[in-house]
Amino acid sequence: MLTLIDGIEAFIGRLKAIHPLLPWLVALLLLLPVPHFTANNYQVYLINFICIMIILATGLNIVKGFAGQVTVGHVALYAIGAYTSAVLSTKFGMPFYVNLPVSILAAMIFGVLVGLPSFRLEGAYLALATLAFAQAVEVYIRVTNYLGAASGIGGIKPPEFFGFTLRNYDEYYYLVMPIMLLAVYASFAILRSATGRAFMAVREDPISAASMGVNVRRYKLIAFVMSAFYAGLAGSLYAHMLPGYVHPNNFTVIEMVTVLLMVVLGGIGNIWGGIIGAIIVTIVADITREYYFYQLLLFGAVIVGTVLFMPKGIGGIIDRYFVNRRFVAARELTAVAKRGVVGSASREE
Amino acid sequence: MKKSLNCLVIAGVLAAGSAWAGEIRIGATMRMISENGQKYGEMMQDEFAAINESGGINGHTVKLILLNDECKSDKGVANANKFAYQDNVHLIIGSTCSSVSLPIVDVTAQAEVPQIIPHSTNDQITRKNSAWVFRVPISSRYYKGVVSKYLHDKVGDQIAYVYASDAAAMSETQGLIQQMRDVYGVEPVYEAQTQEKEIDFRSHLVTIKDLNPDAIFFGGLQEPIARFLVQSYEVGIPASVVRAAGSAASNAPVPKLAGDAVKGVFFSAAYSDSDDRPIAQLFNSYVRSRYGIKGVDHDFSQAYDLIRIVEIALGNADLSLEDDDLAADRTAIRDAIANVQGYEGLASGPISFCADPTPECRDGNRTPVLIQYLEGGEDFKVGILDRVTMPVEFGL
């Protein structure tokens, strides 16, 4: 296992040395033939679902893990993205390539609305405000006949490009996978830039961050809008995936806890956190499908256990392994250098 | 020694695994974390186990895979996909929730797996014109016809409606309102939606009390119905105002929870506890002794009818059960279910299907019974007000 991680890291490092975008291209090439290696259609469906969850969890990790804003309203933004697409597709007959940007825009507008209270509210207060927002959105969808109310909206058309329609999960994979990769790439690029460092400064200590010249309000808002972007993207992709049906039951607090579990287990504030978490949680949820009486109990226990005993999640453990190894390597290096110095000194004598 | 024993066991399991190739696989997705689904699931497992013990169907054993969808469409769709592509089932049973059955219809239509629905009443399910879907319970379009006629003829036109935001209650109540409007030209005096698990209906009820209607209609799940009835007396709505409820009122917890408040409440359902046919009496005593349920409701009768229909259809279908013939077997099962005509079981009326992928052919039962509670509590009593067989095209 460890040698595998080492090998992958070394390989990525070598690719990066050639061109920074090369690892991503290799990842794309590796992921392209995946549907042909799966045993059946259901597994492709699961992989598509994992891609959507990765986008959603990455978004939550940005605002929660990096900017340190305790939001519980992420699923509401996901719902807004999904319902915008659903309404545009079924009521106005709009195609996918219009729905996707409009859904993202709608989610981002609401992201601003969620982000504004964060100027004045912190910690627990913000959690409560966003919880109230999420609950209000869910209840509003549930009782509004235009939005299908409790019957949900069905018959959302699958995406169509130049007369070619993505009619099954295999074809949908070639839409959702590249978008996921792009979204993950964007999150890496932003979080490793000055913006990402500003987020972390805001998380660690807003007051010191402000004194260092970071515009705290601005970066809080950017974090919220970015996470809304991801939520809207995931929502739109979810709505258009077969069978094209959205229902308020899919956007409740249980879903919020599931996404939370992904981020926490993967490593909150870890750049890989959302990705690791989304993959593991979706697969475990599938394996434990037949043990439905105990599934949620397991999820709850994993959340509590992770928070108590592994606050940095799986991503944190992997990180620590790298840091340790680098530390060991650095010590060896200095030891070698010292010996060299001693050696040369003795020769001079 | 132990190791070799383990190897033997594993070899045995593998041998048994290959022998299972000739079994009929059935996948069921339901809301399991609720009293309703749990009992449904238990009953299905027991019944299919009994079929297997008595030699199976045409010598084939039946394997039932039971999954939970929590009444969430994404989980239900995932379950249906798993059944269709991974478990390669021959038949899908599900779901108990209309909001899950609706999207699954599209999945089964694309995967070409027959789907038989145990407990979803939303009329849109069969209106999708999928060739692969069959419904054992009564569609909400038949319920609304019976209830609206009874309300108009016997009770009055001033009706207040409150309904929970779940797909079945919504289609039932909104259909009823629409029916009253279209056929009798009556507008509701009050109409409001509540949350599925609402605990406090009194703000609605106080308003309704002031409007002084002839009747109140409540659509929702069993616990909210009971709460609603109790609270309606609490705010002082007199007993002279008729209380009507959705088909979920037939579920046993309602009279137990609501106690005396349930007296006089009427609803339409697919089965009545006080049915005096011998088969129904037999069934009642069987369920009472086996599952410890005092009031046998139409959840049980529908689960039982569904299993019998599946048994008949599987018996008539010519199945090879080889892995290569999966598609042919699925088609054969579909056609066999479509050939079930005039099945007389526990249900209020005969259940018939036909080959056309239209609601006329796929809504099997079209005979709702109007039932009234005579006494509440653990040992409640019900009486049958009326039993109407609706024309097939009603409400389309």
Add this chain to the structure above:
Amino acid sequence: MIVDFLVVGFSIGLVYAIVALGISLIYSGLDIVHFAHGEFVMFGAFFGLVLVNDSGLNYPISIFLAMIFAGLMGVFVERVFYRRLTSKGGGYTVAGMGMIICGFGMAIILQNVAFLIWGAEGHAIQVDFGTPLKIGTVNLPKSYLWILCVSVTLMAVLHFFLKHTKAGLAIRAVAANKDIAYLMGINVPLMISLIFGLACGLAAVGGVLIGPINYVQVEMGYLILIKAFAAAVVGGFGSLPGAILGGLMVGIFETLGAAYISGSHKDIYAFLLLIAVLVIKPTGLLGQLAKSKA
């Protein structure tokens, strides 16, 4: 008519107020928001159910015992699970966020444990309150009077306990500043457990009080919890009189909203009120200035 609505809003508001009291107590004492508090309402209601229906105890004694049991359960959960986080100091630190996430996880665990014990079916606590009182045109069920009496008694006892006993003084000292309380010789860990137990006991009382009217069910906690959150915030988070005022306001506000604006949107009003209060005056109506970082 309006009196009817006020009676209804008042009675449900009192229940929100009791649960909100517990939430506020935890917040003022430990600087954390307890998201699993609704599950203690549920567990309390189930304890009441078992005591009344199965053991045949009378209602007031059952309320008291359910309160004790849920309190002990709260202490257990706090000692075993939360202590690792609370000992680091909650509030706006990473531990504070950990506590919020941990609360969600704990809520799911407790809910599913209750499901495995009692199943998903709803049960009614069987108490016969007799016929409603009629005052003029207004109908006043006796169950409302029970809610009123019990909650007023509880609030009075809590007030007396906090303001006029030594343990109450110690709790207030811990709430004000844990480090200084330590130096003053107060057993801070014990006090934290006491706060938690008290709060969970209060939640249980809320559960038993609505048990006969609204039934006991595994999923009942969440809806009450978020209404109680709204109540606690509206009144001023951490302020005990504020929690009571907030509870009543939320109850009456949502009942009147359902009556005069739109019945279908009843559950949204409480959240809109909460968001409005948070945005306009985050400290709530009676709250002191939110504790801010140095």
